[in-house]
Amino acid sequence: MMKRFVPFVLVVVISMGSSGVLTSSAGSPQEAIETGRLLALLLDAGRVTIGKNQALINDPAKGDKGFTPEVFAQQVIAEFKARTGIDLNDLDTQPIPEMAKPLLARLLEESKKTVATYQPVINIKGVKYKGLIPATFGTETSFRFQNWSRVYLKQTAPDRFLRNPRNKADAFELAMMEKLADPSYPRDKAAILSEIDKQGRSVRIMLPLYYGQECIGCHGGPKGERDITGHLKEGGKLGEFAGAISVKLSLK
Template identity: 40%
Template structure:
């Protein structure tokens, strides 16, 4: 693969620079036949998908105490309740109202994929109701990473767009990074790396765009992934010794050009 000028794309997608009307400058540097505005649209779509998946993870994270309460049989964490919190979380992080996608400026592809991700996320919550509402049981194992894995698997099957949670030292072997992901994760691990700045790249054959969106440890994450390093967490897995706000991996997106 050839490295895109992803820093420019990030600035445009974030609204810090205006989108260019043509792709000629990028085509000459990337030697790609894909118009520059199409590449920017792909990058924006991939970034928004990563933010939406992470927003769902954050909603699960915020409700972890409720979900693991053994005294409550019915938690009220229904697909509808989840969706309301997801919309609020995503709007706060992206500035986009999921209820007004039809009247917005996003591309048809972006709108379709975001709506599909919301639908799949709600399905995962719906299918988990029996385990979440099991009275007398405390920790149920339904954590942000588990939610993200279930959503990613279904979303990929439905849309052909691959979502993946990965880290340099994954607990789940299925999340092991490939060579491209490892390079990005090593960059994210540098404490000087700008927070939430993505890394993206077009495939050499211009068939797909890859994007890496960094994740950070929250207080809830530290319950299992914090210190002391090497000590066993409640799942019996050795703790990683992360600190609050430290990079905790990334969401990897592989978006085919034709999707």
């Protein structure tokens, strides 16, 4: 498992339609980039929180784990604030783009819903693996968020780390991940790559993910051994580039 857990990229496309559903007319490119950065960090905060609670979630000796959506949310809020300085409990007063506020609030709500759906399984005694891992959390939360916001979310990783074919990177993501995987690229948790397309219609943001201590149990060695999920371990090393969270926002 991974500090920012299973290798993947999140792609976000936002637009604003007449249906009352939030779509995106992003403000300035700078506002869009910051909004994308914050969305990526919040999704990752949820994944990190799920990763940190794997021992509790998968404890076969306990019934009720006490890991409710509300407990999860408070841990996510604390993780996100530690990384960004932004308090999700008081979004209205935070110095962030206005377009980011409803999106962050909704992403947190959809994150809680994902954890809520797993409550019956989490609280079963005698079962070691419950299926709620950071990668699963990211995929399901992204899907829920997309249904509400028309924001397209996608997890991906370099092909050598790819476990779910649905998460296969597109050409842009593959190119950006090559840059992010370069040993000379700064290993900064908040460092992002961003690019505006040639027509000025959209901006893409990518937040790199690296294997943390929590990741090695599933993604470390020995390479080829089965992990708790039944997948083959990739032989990843602590601090090695593992994927990214990618965000795409419309500027028109």
